[in-house]
Amino acid sequence: MPALFEKSEKVTEVLNKYQKVGREQLIPILQEVQNEEGYLSKGAVVQIGRHLNLPTSKIYGVATFYNQFRFKPFGKYHIMICRGTACHVKGSQPVLEILEESLAIKAGDTTKDGVFSIEVVACIGACGLAPVVSVNGEFYGNVDQQKINKIIRRYRSEESV
Amino acid sequence: MINVEINGKGHDVEEGGTILEVINEIGISVPTLCHMKELTPTGACRLCVVEVEGISGLVPSCSYPVSDGMKIKTHSGRVIQARKTIVELLLSNHPDDCLYCERSHSCDLNDLAREYGITEKSYPGKERGYPLDVSSLGLIRDPDKCILCGKCVRVCEEVQSVSALEFIGRGSNTIVGCTFNEGLNVSSCISCGQCILVCPTGALREQSHIPQVVDALSNPKKHVVIQHAPSISVTIAEEFGMKAGTDVAGKMTTALRMMGFKRVFDSSFSADLTIIEEGSELVQRIKTGGKLPMFTSCSPGWVKFVEQTYPEYVENLSTCKSPQQMLGAIIKSYYAEKNNINPEDIYSVAIMPCTAKKFEAGRPEMVEKDGTPDIDAVLTTRELAQLIKSYSIKLPELDPEEADLPFGTRSTAGKLFGVTGGVMEAAFRSAHYLVTGKETENLKLEPVRGLKEVKKANVKIGDLELGIAVVSGLGNARQLLEEIKAGRDDIHFIEVMTCPGGCINGGGQPIRADKETIRARMNALYNIDSTGHLRKSHENGAVKELYEEFLGEPLGELSHELLHTHYKKRDVLL
Numbered sequence: 001m002p003a004l005f006e007k008s009e010k011v012t013e014v015l016n017k018y019q020k021v022g023r024e025q026l027i028p029i030l031q032e033v034q035n036e037e038g039y040l041s042k043g044a045v046v047q048i049g050r051h052l053n054l055p056t057s058k059i060y061g062v063a064t065f066y067n068q069f070r071f072k073p074f075g076k077y078h079i080m081i082c083r084g085t086a087c088h089v090k091g092s093q094p095v096l097e098i099l100e101e102s103l104a105i106k107a108g109d110t111t112k113d114g115v116f117s118i119e120v121v122a123c124i125g126a127c128g129l130a131p132v133v134s135v136n137g138e139f140y141g142n143v144d145q146q147k148i149n150k151i152i153r154r155y156r157s158e159e160s161v
Numbered sequence: 162m163i164n165v166e167i168n169g170k171g172h173d174v175e176e177g178g179t180i181l182e183v184i185n186e187i188g189i190s191v192p193t194l195c196h197m198k199e200l201t202p203t204g205a206c207r208l209c210v211v212e213v214e215g216i217s218g219l220v221p222s223c224s225y226p227v228s229d230g231m232k233i234k235t236h237s238g239r240v241i242q243a244r245k246t247i248v249e250l251l252l253s254n255h256p257d258d259c260l261y262c263e264r265s266h267s268c269d270l271n272d273l274a275r276e277y278g279i280t281e282k283s284y285p286g287k288e289r290g291y292p293l294d295v296s297s298l299g300l301i302r303d304p305d306k307c308i309l310c311g312k313c314v315r316v317c318e319e320v321q322s323v324s325a326l327e328f329i330g331r332g333s334n335t336i337v338g339c340t341f342n343e344g345l346n347v348s349s350c351i352s353c354g355q356c357i358l359v360c361p362t363g364a365l366r367e368q369s370h371i372p373q374v375v376d377a378l379s380n381p382k383k384h385v386v387i388q389h390a391p392s393i394s395v396t397i398a399e400e401f402g403m404k405a406g407t408d409v410a411g412k413m414t415t416a417l418r419m420m421g422f423k424r425v426f427d428s429s430f431s432a433d434l435t436i437i438e439e440g441s442e443l444v445q446r447i448k449t450g451g452k453l454p455m456f457t458s459c460s461p462g463w464v465k466f467v468e469q470t471y472p473e474y475v476e477n478l479s480t481c482k483s484p485q486q487m488l489g490a491i492i493k494s495y496y497a498e499k500n501n502i503n504p505e506d507i508y509s510v511a512i513m514p515c516t517a518k519k520f521e522a523g524r525p526e527m528v529e530k531d532g533t534p535d536i537d538a539v540l541t542t543r544e545l546a547q548l549i550k551s552y553s554i555k556l557p558e559l560d561p562e563e564a565d566l567p568f569g570t571r572s573t574a575g576k577l578f579g580v581t582g583g584v585m586e587a588a589f590r591s592a593h594y595l596v597t598g599k600e601t602e603n604l605k606l607e608p609v610r611g612l613k614e615v616k617k618a619n620v621k622i623g624d625l626e627l628g629i630a631v632v633s634g635l636g637n638a639r640q641l642l643e644e645i646k647a648g649r650d651d652i653h654f655i656e657v658m659t660c661p662g663g664c665i666n667g668g669g670q671p672i673r674a675d676k677e678t679i680r681a682r683m684n685a686l687y688n689i690d691s692t693g694h695l696r697k698s699h700e701n702g703a704v705k706e707l708y709e710e711f712l713g714e715p716l717g718e719l720s721h722e723l724l725h726t727h728y729k730k731r732d733v734l735l
Contacts, residue, residue, distance in 0.1 A: 042341060042734075049735065055324035055349065056734050057340040065331045071341070 010036040011044045015051045023054055030063055039070045072110040075117035077155045081107070082132045084123035092131035095148050096120070102152055115159055116152075163229035168236070180222035180233060181209055189235050192244060192276070194251075194269055194361050195310035196223045200319050205311050206251075208244055208273070211235050219243055245277040251308050252279065253286030255362075262306070262363040267672045269361035270308060291336060296344030298523045299352030299368060299516040299668075304336045307364040313337060313356035320661060322636040323466070325350035337364075340734045349469060349735050351462035351635070353659045354516030354541075354668015367516045367669060370538040371548055377508035377537070378421045384502050386424040387417055388488050388568070389512040391432060392579030392664040393542055395685035396514065399671040399678070400546035401556045406681030408689060411561020413545075416554045418562065426568035428511065429575030431488035432587070433698035434707070435459065436574065438724055439481045440592045441715040443654055447625070452476045454630075454645065454652045457584050459483040461521035462659030464728060466635050471642055472730035480725040482535075484578065485511045485518055486527050488568060489535030490723040495711045496568070504531075510538045512545045514579070514667030517659065526726045541669025570703035573693030580683045581633040581663035582609035582616060585656040589620060589629075591699040597623035604696055612662045612676075612683060615641070617652070628652040634661040 014032045018025050026048075033044050040063060049056045063069040081087075081096050096118075100106055103116050110117040126132050129141025133148065140151055162173045167184060174183045179202065184191065194206035202224035210219035214232035219240060222233075234240065251270060259265045291304035311328065314337060318324045325348045329338045339348035357365045377383045394410035403409070414425045443455050458464055458479040467474055482490065489511065493504040511518065521527065522536040529535065540548065549556055563569065574590055577583030586606040593601035601622075608618035609631045616631040628651040632638050638657045645652070660666045665682035666674065674682075690696060698704065712719050 045341075046734065055318075055327075055340070057324050057327035057348070060340045060342075061327035061329055064329045 006043060007047055008037070008041070008043055011047050015048065018051070021052070023052055023058075026052060026054070026059065026062060027066075030059070030069060034069060037073075039073045041071075070108065072117070073114070075110045076115050076159070077135050078117050078119065080119045080121050080124070080134045082122075082124045082126075082130070083120050084127065084130075086123075086127035087131040090130040090142075091144065094145055095131055095133070095143055098145055098148050099152070102149065116155070163227070165227055165230070166232040168234060174227065176227075176229075178227055180211060180213075180220065180225050180227050180231075183227045184211070184222065184233070184235055191222060191235055192273055193223060194273075194308065195312060197312055197315060197359065200315045203311055203315070205309065207247055210240060210243055210247075212237050212240050241277075245279065248273045248277050249279055249283040252282060253284040254289055255308070256288065256305050257282070263366050264360075264363035264672075268363065271362075294339075294344050295368070296346035297350060297352060297368065298346070298520040299518075300345060300350070300354060300357065301366050301368055302338075302345060303364050303366070304338065305364075306362045307337050308362055309335060309337060310361055311337070312359040312361070313365060316355045316359050317350075320634050320636055321351070321353060321355060321659070322639045323349050323351055323353075326356065343734065347734055349733050351465045351659065352517040352520040352668075353462040353635075355660060357516065357668050358666075358670070358672060358674075367541050367544065368519055369544060370510075370519065370540055371544055373538045374508075374510055374540060374548065377510075380508075382506060383508045384423050384506050385421065385508045385510065386426060386492055386496075387422045387510040387512065388426040388428045388431070388485070388492075389413065389417075390428045390485070390514055390518075390579065390664060391576045391583075392514045392667065392670070392682065392686070393512050393545070395579070395682050395689075396665060396670050397542050397546055398557075399674070400543065403557055404681070405674070405678040406685035408685050409556065409561075411563070412556050412559040414564050415559040415562045416549050416552075416556050419554055419559075420548070420552050422510070424565040424568075426488060426492070427564050427571045427575075428484045428488055429571035429578065430568045430701065430703060431484035431491070432459075432575035432578040432584075433572050433701040433704050434487055434491075434724070435481055435484050435578075436584075436587050436591045436698035437595075437704060437708075437715050438487075438720060439479050440588050440595050442479055442481065443588070443592065444595055445716065447653065454628075454655050455479055457656045458728075459578065459584060460517070460657060460659045461515070461524075462517040463635065463638065463657045465517070465520070465731065466638070466659070468728055468731035469733045469735060470639070474642065474645075475728050475730060478728055480727060482527070482724055482726050483518075483521065484575075485513060485539070486521065486535050486726075487724050489522075489527070490529065491568070491707070493529070493533055493535065494723060495707065504533050508537050509535070510540060511536050512540050512542065514542055514664040514669045515539075515660075516541060516668040518669070526728070529723075542667075542671060543669060546671070567703040567706060570695075570701060572695045572698050572701045573690040574696055574698045575701070576686055576689050576693075579664045580686050581612065581614070581658050581661075582606070582631045582656065583663065583686070584658075585609045585629055585631050585654070587698055588654070588656075589622070590697045593622050594697070594699050596625055599623075600697070605691075609656075610687070612680065614661055627654060629654050629656075631656045633658040633663050635659055 107118045107120045124132050131143050133140045133143045163176050192208045204221040204224040209222045211222045212234040213220045294302035314326045317326045377385050398407035398409045417425045456478050497504040519539045522539050527535045574587035589606050614634050614637050630652045
């Protein structure tokens with residue numbers, strides 16, 4: 001283990017459950033580590049690599065192939081925006097663009113101050129309210145460009161209080 | 162044997178091969194961008210598609226096994242149209258800056274576009290605008306020019322067992338990059354440059370030192386000296402359209418003088434010096450119970466590999482600096498003093514077959530106490546050829562000149578450093594003398610000759626019986642290290658060259674060399690050795706003089722200060 005990273009106890013616990021396994025168990029391990037830590041940290045990937053005798057480049061290659069893995073923790077306010085068919089037809093693309101622009105991050109990323117993160121999801125199951133956005137599980141329907149700005153402002157002001 | 166019909170003609174062919182192997186065997190070629198003989202086929206580029214009767218889609222011949230009764234069309238109208246479309250699609254988001262691309266004369270994509278008569282952008286695609294990765298001392302990555310053939314990924318993993326490069330992301334957002342999308346400098350990349358040799362476009366190239374060298378040459382205050390590595394004189398001819406394996410040492414010296422280099426030295430001289438130091442170190446380790454097996458340390462990619470991947474074996478690396486660094490240190494000390502030149506005014510250039518040598522020259526261990534680097538700039542064979550051309554010098558037409566004294570004197574043993582097994586052979590010739598005080602009759606060490614990537618032998622030097630191993634390609638080195646880790650103890654001395662076949666196939670050598678070209682380069686070095694008069698490093702008069710006038714004893718105090726170093730564990734993202 002390079003001194004660059006500390007071993008994480010949570011990751012060690014997960015890995016202890018996967019003794020004498022090979023790369024075929026990589027994805028289950030990644031999923032479980034992400035469940036525990038909320039994301040895949042560099043340290044975790046290095047630690048998994050050591051355990052499975054796999055270069056980190058290979059693990060990173062696999063993990064970036066799937067949408068489910070993230071490499072930064074969620075923000076304090078995790079914004080999920082639906083890009084399913086109904087939401088798309090009702091105009092979720094410009095909403096996402098405004099979201100990305102005003103938070104200055106791309107979908108899948110977390111703001112530097114750790115307050116916001118954006119995740120694109122395929123369908124939230126509330127097509128009647130399209131376009132739909134959810135923030136930490138709270139749902140907002142019929143979101144248009146004005147509404148999304150209002151939502152962001154609200155959470156920003158909560159944060160500054 | 163099975164029977165297949167290819168383009169209307171029946172052929173009896175071996176079972177078990179791919180369609181591509183079979184059609185190549187009977188002399189038909191199809192274009193490929195991602196195919197690499199001996200490595201895993203991936204079917205990534207689809208240029209090798211052929212038509213097979215009974216299969217509705219086109220079939221990638223590189224990864225499709227041939228079977229009895231198959232009817233194959235390799236160049237039907239449908240196939241040719243499909244190949245053309247593939248090239249057009251590859252070009253759709255490829256930068257149009259071919260005029261300024263280093264690989265415009267050796268670009269597979271460019272060649273294909275010409276072959277298929279593509280004269281315009283048929284499918285205008287979005288330019289990707291990825292940033293250049295200039296973080297490494299040896300290489301530059303330009304993901305915009307990458308066509309995702311995956312050759313670099315495979316050579317890095319399957320040949321070098323380094324796995325610094327990998328496919329990142331999915332679909333149209335896929336790029337080839339390093340772990341965590343970070344720079345090469347924090348990755349496990351060893352700067353060997355094998356990826357450059359296989360890259361079909363300009364997505365991978367060396368960090369050029371040409372501008373610095375040109376600046377130094379036009380600075381009247383600078384005393385610019387140059388050394389050339391053993392393999393350069395037998396490979397650079399190819400860049401000037403001459404036959405592979407032509408030795409142009411003399412012509413190259415003439416060209417370098419015409420360009421304004423004050424002194425032209427030969428790294429084969431310091432290869433001889435390395436043999437004396439490294440041979441003495443080996444004998445000392447054996448006599449005093451030092452760490453064995455001892456590994457050679459001339460190949461900087463290998464040194465970094467040990468530091469990051471096998472830190473527990475760092476002490477097994479010879480403490481000798483590489484010939485490049487030894488000569489660099491001697492030039493800025495002994496040579497400067499003798500010629501009354503301020504070391505700060507010397508600009509020391511090395512021509513190397515290697516991109517990792519650029520990394521080595523920049524290592525903090527390679528800077529002397531007063532802050533002067535042993536080597537100021539490193540040019541690859543390709544860069545030197547380009548530099549010579551920029552001075553409008555017609556290398557093939559030049560009259561040969563002799564290298565400068567004293568560091569132009571070399572044995573042919575030093576010259577052998579350019580090919581796998583060469584360091585071992587040179588060491589054997591001199592170790593015999595160092596151990597027994599007598600010369601060996603048998604100069605040729607047959608078991609370590611040739612391009613085979615793993616060679617092991619037992620040799621007898623006087624009463625001393627030594628187990629030796631010679632490996633090239635770090636995948637092979639890793640295997641040997643694993644054997645040693647598991648308890649293998651019959652090997653005392655191991656020569657490792659990072660690139661398969663040694664420096665003649667280094668990452669800085671002319672691109673597009675096939676096996677035959679590499680063989681011609683090797684034979685050229687063997688030929689120089691067999692026809693030479695001075696064939697043992699310890700008989701090199703200039704080396705002897707250096708010890709008498711300056712260094713004193715091998716492994717002496719001054720040697721330790723200038724010619725040896727210590728390596729240590731390195732943290733990278735493995």
